[in-house]
Amino acid sequence: MDRVNSSAGRVFVHIVLVIFAVYSLAPFFWTTLQSFKTFKDAFSRVPIFIFQPTWKNYQEVWIRSLPEAGSSVGYFILMAAVIITCLMLFARYIPVKSTWIYIGGLIGYGLLLWAIPQLVYMQKYYKYFINTIIVTVFTILTSISIGCLAGYALARYAGMAAVVILIAALAFRALPRLAFVLPYFWIGSLTNLLDTHILVIIALVAVNQPFTIWMLRSFFMDVPKDLEESAMVDGANRLTSFLHVIVPVAWPGIISTALFTLLLAYNEFLLVRVLTQTNWTLPVAISRYTGAEDPAQLTLAAAASVSATIPIIVVILFFQKHLVKGLSAGAVKG
Amino acid sequence: MKRNTFFAFASPSILVMLLLMVVPLLMALWLAMQYMTFRNITAPEFVGLRNYIEILDDPLFWRSFNFTALYIAIVVPSWVVIGFIIALFLDQVSGLVRGVYLSIFLLPFIIVPVIGTIMFKQLWEPSGLLTWIYQQLTGARFRVNETSVKTLIIIFGIWYVTPFTIVVYFAGLQTLPAEMIEAASIDGASRLQKIRHIVIPYVSSLTVFILLFSIMDSYRVFDSVFVLSELNPQFKADTVMTYTFLTAMQFQRLGKSNAMAILTVIGIMVVLVPFLYLMYKEQIAER
Numbered sequence: 001m002d003r004v005n006s007s008a009g010r011v012f013v014h015i016v017l018v019i020f021a022v023y024s025l026a027p028f029f030w031t032t033l034q035s036f037k038t039f040k041d042a043f044s045r046v047p048i049f050i051f052q053p054t055w056k057n058y059q060e061v062w063i064r065s066l067p068e069a070g071s072s073v074g075y076f077i078l079m080a081a082v083i084i085t086c087l088m089l090f091a092r093y094i095p096v097k098s099t100w101i102y103i104g105g106l107i108g109y110g111l112l113l114w115a116i117p118q119l120v121y122m123q124k125y126y127k128y129f130i131n132t133i134i135v136t137v138f139t140i141l142t143s144i145s146i147g148c149l150a151g152y153a154l155a156r157y158a159g160m161a162a163v164v165i166l167i168a169a170l171a172f173r174a175l176p177r178l179a180f181v182l183p184y185f186w187i188g189s190l191t192n193l194l195d196t197h198i199l200v201i202i203a204l205v206a207v208n209q210p211f212t213i214w215m216l217r218s219f220f221m222d223v224p225k226d227l228e229e230s231a232m233v234d235g236a237n238r239l240t241s242f243l244h245v246i247v248p249v250a251w252p253g254i255i256s257t258a259l260f261t262l263l264l265a266y267n268e269f270l271l272v273r274v275l276t277q278t279n280w281t282l283p284v285a286i287s288r289y290t291g292a293e294d295p296a297q298l299t300l301a302a303a304a305s306v307s308a309t310i311p312i313i314v315v316i317l318f319f320q321k322h323l324v325k326g327l328s329a330g331a332v333k334g
Numbered sequence: 335m336k337r338n339t340f341f342a343f344a345s346p347s348i349l350v351m352l353l354l355m356v357v358p359l360l361m362a363l364w365l366a367m368q369y370m371t372f373r374n375i376t377a378p379e380f381v382g383l384r385n386y387i388e389i390l391d392d393p394l395f396w397r398s399f400n401f402t403a404l405y406i407a408i409v410v411p412s413w414v415v416i417g418f419i420i421a422l423f424l425d426q427v428s429g430l431v432r433g434v435y436l437s438i439f440l441l442p443f444i445i446v447p448v449i450g451t452i453m454f455k456q457l458w459e460p461s462g463l464l465t466w467i468y469q470q471l472t473g474a475r476f477r478v479n480e481t482s483v484k485t486l487i488i489i490f491g492i493w494y495v496t497p498f499t500i501v502v503y504f505a506g507l508q509t510l511p512a513e514m515i516e517a518a519s520i521d522g523a524s525r526l527q528k529i530r531h532i533v534i535p536y537v538s539s540l541t542v543f544i545l546l547f548s549i550m551d552s553y554r555v556f557d558s559v560f561v562l563s564e565l566n567p568q569f570k571a572d573t574v575m576t577y578t579f580l581t582a583m584q585f586q587r588l589g590k591s592n593a594m595a596i597l598t599v600i601g602i603m604v605v606l607v608p609f610l611y612l613m614y615k616e617q618i619a620e621r
Contacts, residue, residue, distance in 0.1 A: 001422065001426070001528070002387050002512075002516075002519065003426060003508065004525075011357075013426045014385065014427075016423050017420075017435050018422075020420055020423075021438045021439065024438055024439050024442055024493075025438060025441065026455045026457065026458065026464075026499075027442075027450065027453035027493075028441065030452060030453070030457050030463045031456045032451075034456055036568070042461060043460075044461060045461060045463045046466060047462075047463045047466050049577060050335055061372075065617075085580075102460075103497040145348060146347045146350060149343045149344065150343065150344040150346070150348070152343060153339070153340045153341075153343035156342065157335045157337070157339075157340035157344075158335075158621050161337070161340065161341075161619045162340065163614065163618065163621075165344065166617060167613060167617070168351070169351065170610060171610055172351065172355050174471065174602055174606050175554075175599055175602060176553070176554035176556075176598050176599065177554070177556070178554075178578050178579065178591075179358075179359060179362055179595040179596065180358045180362075180554070180581055182362060182365065182592050182595060183357075183358035183359075183361040183365060183589065183592075185426060185582075186359075186361070186375070186506050186588065187358075188479075202354065203354070205350060206351070206353075206354030206355055207348055207355075207584075209351055209355075210351070210355075229466070231377050232449060237362065238335075242343075242562055244585075264530075265443065266446065267447060269446075269447065269448045269556070269557045269560075270556050270560075270579070274582075275543040275582065283446050283447075283448040286446050286448060286449060286452060287452070287560075287561055289452075298456070298461075300458060301456075301514045302453075302456060305449045305453055309446070309449055312445060312446070316444060320405060323440075324436070324501075327501045327505075329500075
């Protein structure tokens with residue numbers, strides 16, 4: 001559309017957009033405020049905007065008891081996290097192959113997550129956080145590796161079988177999770193797999209597979225066919241040419257899909273709620289805070305929600321480009 | 335690509351979908367014909383279609399069905415209308431400003447739905463910000479009852495999916511040819527006329543896409559309703575999905591809840607089949 005040129009019109013445009021931004025942000029804003037309030041401030045009938053902020057809610061959500069040398073352990077953990085993050089952010093400028101730094105950094109994070117409960121006596125909530133990470137990581141790895149193979153095949157094969165699979169996948173995508181979850185629950189209770197990570201991961205890979213192959217297919221369609229053809233003339237077989245030629249070219253698309261898989265796995269509520277009894281992930285763990293009648297949980301629920309949202313916001317900031325790309329690819333291509 | 339290579343590459347994914355989606359669906363059909371609770375999970379009792387008959391006689395099921403219908407009827411048009419209007423406004427700004435607005439607007443859609451719901455609920459707690467504003471505006475206290483919980487569920491439904499329609503319409507507006515608008519401007523068309531006669535017809539295929547997807551998605555909405563209806567535990571603000579869940583996990587009627595899930599699948603199929611047919615034709619045309 002052509003632009004509004006009058007200054008009154010420009011002001012109006014921005015007023016509407018700002019109002020919508022306030023509407024979008026209001027719950028985040030209020031919950032963050034509540035999470036820093038003391039019990040008394042949070043329950044005031046008249047909303048309080050200026051108050052003495054406290055970390056107590058966050059501490060209560062995450063930490064059961066502080067060690068003797070409380071602050072120095074805290075600083076040590078914080079420093080280690082900051083150093084690893086900086087190394088990964090500036091990997092480009094370090095004269096070692098970037099891939100190794102990323103792998104080292106991820107191992108470093110892993111070690112840190114393992115070390116924290118050894119140093120500090122953590123709440124159960126930390127265990128749910130670790131569960132979420134395990135489930136998310138394994139879901140992404142499985143789902144993307146088998147999805148890439150299928151997505152590529154669907155992008156290149158012109159036969160009827162591909163059409164049938166694509167349409168069937170679309171149908172599965174639209175069906176309610178509950179129709180699949182209840183049989184999983186039944187199998188789980190027969191095989192004693194209920195409450196294990198494996199069952200949750202398998203279920204998540206399965207219900208997200210239709211979405212994954214559609215999205216990956218659309219990215220593999222954009223890779224020119226000549227690429228693998230020339231590689232195959234040079235004597236490489238399909239699989240080697242796929243791994244060495246196609247995957248590097250389609251890598252940004254694969255990252256986009258991985259990002260959406262991450263969001264879907266991290267966000268999943270119903271599946272985890274039905275298939276686990278104690279090995280919850282964060283969304284289920286948080287919903288338990290609000291189910292209770294105890295009003296004291298209000299600020300804790302706020303702190304728990306904010307802390308569970310921060311990792312997602314960090315990931316989004318890192319991969320914002322991929323997110324918008326994925327959303328508009330899904331949108332324009334249907 | 336040859337047929338054999340295709341199946342070699344696609345087989346892991348096909349196997350996953352066959353074993354973990356087709357087989358469970360068939361299982362659900364079988365489970366729906368059993369009387370099964372947590373106690374006789376290994377030895378269910380075959381009851382034929384009695385579960386379905388029981389559901390059709392269940393007033394709570396019909397109440398949840400009516401609320402689901404109301405939810406779809408209000409939420410889906412709101413997504414389309416608000417999403418389109420905001421996309422038009424967003425199209426008026428550019429560069430960094432646009433990026434900032436877009437990131438903010440996307441936030442409700444990106445975060446964990448359950449957490450979004452809990453954050454939204456915080457606004458309506460007795461000490462919440464909107465509770466207070468509501469009291470100032472109406473002079474009445476905000477009470478949790480059937481109507482207010484239903485209203486909150488609907489408002490939340492609008493809040494957290496509108497970003498998706500904004501992005502879809504926004505991406506569509508970027509491809510609108512400038513010549514079409516210029517030609518209309520030369521003819522002296524006003525802005526509203528241009529929107530009415532050029533933009534809306536231009537994005538109509540996107541509207542169809544959004545309508546189909548959002549009807550199916552709002553049919554199976556679960557997380558937010560589950561969290562918000564806890565405010566009102568008398569099963570009055572349930573949708574079909576949460577009622578199915580309660581039937582399974584709380585009333586422990588696994589067979590009956592499977593039958594409900596099957597009914598939902600049939601309900602979604604009504605919308606889905608025309609859509610699948612469209613996609614099928616598109617796929618054939620592509621080849």
